[in-house]
Amino acid sequence: MGVLNHLIAQQSVWQLPEGSRVLFATLIVLGAFVLFLGLIPVLQTLPPRGRRAIVVIITFLAGLFFAAEFFLPINWTAIFPKDDPTRNFLTPAIQPAQNVLQIIGALALGLGTFGLVRLHLRNVVQKRAQWGYSIVLLVSFITMATFSILNTLAEKEIVERGPVLERGFSILFDYTLVQLDAAMFSLIAFYIFSAAYRAFRIRSIEASILMFTAMLVMIGVVPLGAYLSYTLLGLPEGAAPEGANFLTQVQHNIGLPKIANWVLTQLNAPAQRAIEFGVGIGGLAMAIRLWLSLERGVT
């Protein structure tokens, strides 16, 4: 264990001189690639039950790794004095494991992009319905990708940043993508307006309570609520003084901002917390079922 710990902690392969490191890395990548390619035909020859067993074992081992890293005791300095007391022997492997996940994500991104481009190329070639939109997508895709790649190369000083690249990237990124992003987000304000107009109707007691509470909060949280309560109605602002009578205490607590804050902290927060507990427990139960391959949904 100590040897393994030392090896992982030192990450000795990555501390080799530059030339050997590249050679090692290339060998490891090639080895993994050959192993992976070799595994595919082996898996294909297996019957479905055998294939499932392999999936179950790999899933279990991967889950076990993360669970063990969390649950195993830390601070092994009594046995291995040179160890870092804030981690156990699996901790150094977390970062490479996360890197692997990111590499898988990046490969999937390539797959997704390929699928998208293939679909729209087909739309154009076969002149399917509304194929004009596909041309817009393809042209935008190629233009944006070209300028982004060139910009990254220019940042690394591999290509020269000419005025065309400078201006083109600025037009595409600052004046197009950023603005379109902001425009899409601002659409939500309009959608909230139409959804609220349509949905907030007094159809039942519950709906009425919901509507009036929403109105109180909407006015209470903006300065207009403070203006109406404290300037127009002259209600006292701030907390009621110690030992104040009931009427004074009421006056200090019925300002719209106070009511809004009370709704948010005393009604909304406990309800949110209860839902959060449920979601957390549900997620954990789902994770356990997946780890032990008890969930048959997508597998």
Next chain:
Amino acid sequence: MQERTQSVWQRMLGIDRRWLYLVLFVNIVTFLVAPIRMPASISPPVQKFYDEIEKLQPGDLVMISSNWSASTLAENQPQLEAVIAHLMRKQARFTIISIEAQSRDISYRLAERVTKDKGYQYGEQWAHFGFVPNLIVAIKGMVNDLPNTIKQDVRGTAVNQLPVVRGVKSLSDYKMIIDVTPSGTLPIWISYSPKNVPILYCPTSVMAAEAYTYLDSGQIKGMITGAKGAQEYEQLLGVVGLGTRFMNAISFSHVLIILFILLGNFAMLMNRLQLRREG
């Protein structure tokens, strides 16, 4: 066959939503330019936020996690500007970190602009650590060994060469973490950051609702809610920033929505009455 004509109430109920959009648009534009200033009532979470930063001593180090991009600029930019202004007033040092490229560019440019006005030196009093693709891994790494996790700042300088973080080994050496974000990064900071470092939170208005539970439990020490919270914060700082400028439009949009909800309900009741009368 004679087509039955719709009553005015029915037409109101089935109004084309584009009319609603036009009314809202005109309302927003009008109150964005209208020179009305309404003072805000300072909400407890904003007051707590302010008080927490007031406790900082000159030279204390603060980590700002800035994860917003152009889409939520209207809410997060006023927050970040107000927070940096307060940190500079307290002469605190700060470093910024993001989780994607656009957030990095925007927060870096913003911090450069606002620090330049106050004579804050990059590298000496503040720095930007660029972006990290995986926040969990980054926080875990920074807790154990900050310089080796971040390696270099946004300008390519090695982190251990930056005077602003000289002697800093871990995130535990920071005095405060401030998360300015439109997404679900807060639970990650709460879960993985050192427990001796208080967390302050600047969410968009819609994300604030779920943070009250953390505020209550003390897992975050204060919160600035969207542009509205930013206005309150600007008021506490005694400055007029973007939050104050945006607030009129937000206030009167709320009023407009309430008016239309009431109008819709009135139309629904009148329509029901009319149908009952007609049998």
Next chain:
Amino acid sequence: MSYQHAQDNWFAAIVIGFIALAVLLNILRARMGAQLYIRRIPGLDAIDEAIGRSTELGRPVTMIPGLTAFGVVAVQALTIFKYITKQIARFATPMRLLSADATVFAVAQEAIADAYNEAGRPDLYDADNIRFLSDRQFAFASGVAGLIQRERVAASFMFGEFYAESLIFAETGNMVGAIQIAGTVSFTQVPFFVAACDYTIIGDEFYATSAYLSREPVLLGSLVGQDIAKLLFALTAVGGVIASTIAGTDAPIIKLLGQPGGWEAFWSSLGGGGGQ
């Protein structure tokens, strides 16, 4: 110190262990033939109605997992989409699954192909119907909204993790008159779905979906285990309120229960050291 390992906060580790135990024991109980009850969830009953309407109109069904990254939420969402696909395969109703996460997209392709196979209609599977649009939030939102508008979808199923784009999907679906059923663990988006969708599945109902649709003993047992764990949380909260009301928030026993840290902190508190 931060909570990176069980040892940093043994109390949390024990709670996790208890939940896991409750879930596993009840799965075992269900496997041994215990009859378990699950209440009605109207939103899930409406899935068939929405599919029927799509079939009648001959317009597509959209399935949107939101911005869900690959993980437990995505697997649950894909399980629901697989069930829906099996149902629509019987009537050859067109479908579109639109993803913002490339890994979810890759798994979705497999899951949907499986669903058509299991329904006995592998011929209906078209890889082009499962689409990765963009991993940028609002590029994805505009892509989905555009597709809903152009294809005038008749039913829209939104299950997964959603952020600000939720209302863009739901309101666009509403504009084209689609029946919409949403289920999400992102509770900040629940109000938007409630306002614009026909049915909304809230919080942990989302995780109950697969048990509800399949009635598999393993899943039903897991659900009972989750309920027991929730009961523990509720009892802890009630017990905490009563104890701190009676003993006061400064009482050593209350401080001890709120004590972070491992066993060392726990013992030092017991010994009157006050811990960290």
